[in-house]
Amino acid sequence: MLEQGEEGILRVNTAQVGEAALWEDFMQGDAGAYALLYRRYFFDLYQYGKKISDDQDLIKDCIQDLFVKLWHNRGNLNQTTSVKYYLFTSLKHKILDVLKSAAVRYRAAEDPLELDMADENTGEESYDDQRADVLRALNTLSRHQQTLLHLKFNKERTNQEIAAELGITIQSVYNAVFKALRSLRKQLH
Structure with a gap:
């Protein structure tokens, strides 16, 4: 061998x-x-x-x-x-x-994409416009990425808890959350 x-x-x-x-x-x-x-x-x-x-x-x-x-x-x-x-x-x-x-x-989840954004105008965009932009960007992510972000930010779970719940490694959680956030940043800027 x-x-x-x-x-x-x-x-x-x-x-x-x-x-x-x-x-x-x-x-x-x-x-x-x-x-x-x-x-x-x-x-x-x-x-x-x-x-x-x-x-x-x-x-x-x-x-x-x-x-x-x-x-x-x-x-x-x-x-x-x-x-x-x-x-x-x-x-x-x-x-x-x-x-x-x-x-x-x-x-x-009742509203997995619920966002806690401040209800202020940013000069050009209103809260509703911002929310629509964020929701559109979130909808371009895979279901897996959406679920990870929901657990991380809406449910406030740790990476270890997410890994255990989804049956994946902690490193996979880190990588997927990083990629999802990077994708959102690109789309929103």
């Missing part, structure tokens, strides 16, 4: 590693097999995820979360006849769970 390159660096020979052997090595705790599984299937999983959701960040987060969960539960996994099918099915369930839980929470 490993071979030494000219530079003395050990490399995984992906051409010689069969799917069943790779899965078995991974289940035994082989970090190299784990990394190879990730590299071998990431692009295919990403392409498959795009058929389920248009939110590219959500797909990447779900793939990352899937592999983290696989690593932590590797001792409880069984052999599979198709690693690719197993990963695709797991990713599909992960994405649908995140979308479903986010949609339920989103619909449950």
